[in-house]
Amino acid sequence: MGVPRLWHDCVGKTICLEALASISKHGQALFLSPGRGEEADMVERIENHKQVERQAIMQGLMETFVSRRDCFAVQLKDGRYYCNKSELTIKHIESHLKGALTLGVYLLDQNGMAKFAVIDADDEQELERLKSMQSRLQLPSYLELSRRGGHLWFFFSEPVSGKVAKNFGLELAKRYTINAEVFPKQSESSGPGSCIRLPFGIHLKSGQRYPFVGLGDWRSQFIELSNPKKIPLSEILKYQYQEPQKTSKRNPLNGEIPLWEKVKRQITVLELVENFVDLNSKGIGRCPFHDDKHPSFSVNIKENYWHCFAGCGGGSVIDFWMKLNNLEFKDAVSDLAERLGIR
Numbered sequence: 001m002g003v004p005r006l007w008h009d010c011v012g013k014t015i016c017l018e019a020l021a022s023i024s025k026h027g028q029a030l031f032l033s034p035g036r037g038e039e040a041d042m043v044e045r046i047e048n049h050k051q052v053e054r055q056a057i058m059q060g061l062m063e064t065f066v067s068r069r070d071c072f073a074v075q076l077k078d079g080r081y082y083c084n085k086s087e088l089t090i091k092h093i094e095s096h097l098k099g100a101l102t103l104g105v106y107l108l109d110q111n112g113m114a115k116f117a118v119i120d121a122d123d124e125q126e127l128e129r130l131k132s133m134q135s136r137l138q139l140p141s142y143l144e145l146s147r148r149g150g151h152l153w154f155f156f157s158e159p160v161s162g163k164v165a166k167n168f169g170l171e172l173a174k175r176y177t178i179n180a181e182v183f184p185k186q187s188e189s190s191g192p193g194s195c196i197r198l199p200f201g202i203h204l205k206s207g208q209r210y211p212f213v214g215l216g217d218w219r220s221q222f223i224e225l226s227n228p229k230k231i232p233l234s235e236i237l238k239y240q241y242q243e244p245q246k247t248s249k250r251n252p253l254n255g256e257i258p259l260w261e262k263v264k265r266q267i268t269v270l271e272l273v274e275n276f277v278d279l280n281s282k283g284i285g286r287c288p289f290h291d292d293k294h295p296s297f298s299v300n301i302k303e304n305y306w307h308c309f310a311g312c313g314g315g316s317v318i319d320f321w322m323k324l325n326n327l328e329f330k331d332a333v334s335d336l337a338e339r340l341g342i343r
């Protein structure tokens, strides 16, 4: 058969169909068998196909990751970025993919709108938490490794205000007790604001290129990320961080709400525990503190406490955190407070 292998490689992938359609426009469908003496022609057509595919991928990546084109960030050797106030073009994306320069992209466009949010975990422990969150979360997300940890990307079906994007990331980090930076950092900005490394480039400090996890080879990653799965607005609005209430009620004993009380107000037992224990709809699951053959661990959702019927104890979010991480009360409170962004 004279059908080129390339065609087999990419059957069903939108980009390749587009590429083929565009070649067909010039009167040469790539998947037609060549006649005698047309081998050279075929090689040229495959080259054309690759070129068209490359263009489609770069356009797609631009569409996915670039919020504004009037300026862009370029990474310096020490890992920092500077803002280049000229127009970002496909040529820049191409240079980035080839490793000739490393781009950062701004989260907010000129109107302060964002089309994605990123949770940036910068050590291995938090990376593990990101992975666990990704596997539990019923929303599409993409995990890209980074120099020390990872970036978890969430793409939106439509641009949302910087504030909504930021609060979406903060809420997820809170619910899954991940101590990480959330992008966008600013909820509004007239200037470019903060930037994040555009994926697939070479990190100038480590000299490495970092892949997305679980998407196959580089080409498959390019194709997926040039048209990623997106989160609908209705879902984005379900995850919106609320600043802890600045209540005027003062504790008469010491004039201020104690930190442990702030922690308890910020997260329920169910919200914390379900990150670590698979619970059924009644709040019952296997106890994480003993070798549990029959589910003997339960969360009382109404009364906001947990309990193990096999004798592992029970109590509040703080009791759970102490036992899970083998911490003293004071350390458990301050660790949880830090993860929840409470000061």
Ligand SMILES: [Zn+2]
Binding pocket: 287, 288, 289, 290, 292, 297, 308, 309, 310, 311, 312
């Ligand atoms: Zn137990």
